Amino acid sequence: MGRRPMIQRETVARAAIEIVDADGPAALSLERIATKLGVKAPSLYNHFSDKTEILAEAARAIVLETPGHGDVVDGDWVSWLIDGAVAFRNTLLTHARAVPLVVENFPRRLLERLYAQHCRVLDENGVPVERQMFIVESVHRMTIGSAMCLATGRPAMAAPADPDQFDAAVLATLTSGDWNDDRLFVEMMRAFLVGTGASEG
Structure with a gap:
């Protein structure tokens, strides 16, 4: 059975979100994400082409936190x-x-x-x-x-x-x-x- 990769896209996105939540967008860098995950920054490029792609994944993760809101009731x-x-x-x-x-x-x-x-x-x-x-x-x-x-x-x-x-x-x-x-x-x-x-x- 293969080992689960140490870095996953969703883990990187979640780390980016946590950094921004704590310290704002200006604090976000590949080095800061890597440090948070306990890896080297270049290893992030095995999963993302650049920082922009990480930002897009983080944005997607936040949007997907929105709960569903059911069906229309009585046509309203x-x-x-x-x-x-x-x-x-x-x-x-x-x-x-x-x-x-x-x-x-x-x-x-x-x-x-x-x-x-x-x-x-x-x-x-x-x-x-x-x-x-x-x-x-x-x-x-x-x-x-x-x-x-x-x-x-x-x-x-x-x-x-x-x-x-x-x-x-x-x-x-x-x-x-x-x-x-x-x-x-x-x-x-x-x-x-x-x-x-x-x-x-």
């Missing part, structure tokens, strides 16, 4: 899409320091498979074909954008630095505490999806 594809987007956003924010890495190295084939799956679900639930990719791509971009804002320290609906610029009523909404990033994301998504008109009977 809007809630189904929102639930999936929330799950993906939560996964990204579990690795907040790695969000830029995922954005820059998002595995294209995996993304295309997810898009195709989502289009099939929308089609099964009566969404016009000409709106399907528009909706799916927009949801993906809003999810990534929301995660990037929060991961880089830009909270939603925060009290302004210069409150005199705002009408008193608007300022009251900003300082009420009624809004946070999670609520803003869900309500933004729902407003967009209902506003597409694709959910009308």
Whole structure:
């Protein structure tokens, strides 16, 4: 029986994620990964052509952590899409320091498979074909954008630095505490999806 290789692609990807989670993307290097795994840096080239390929594998591993979110219930594809987007956003924010890495190295084939799956679900639930990719791509971009804002320290609906610029009523909404990033994301998504008109009977 053959020996299991000391280095595996998923092990390297996981080591890269752990380094970025702890110290940010700037800390990631082949030498740091190799040290973490107890091997020499050149041995990584037996499994990856370069650092870019390791980043892509790490991004893929993070994306695949997103849990499934079941089937559409009673034709409510809007809630189904929102639930999936929330799950993906939560996964990204579990690795907040790695969000830029995922954005820059998002595995294209995996993304295309997810898009195709989502289009099939929308089609099964009566969404016009000409709106399907528009909706799916927009949801993906809003999810990534929301995660990037929060991961880089830009909270939603925060009290302004210069409150005199705002009408008193608007300022009251900003300082009420009624809004946070999670609520803003869900309500933004729902407003967009209902506003597409694709959910009308």
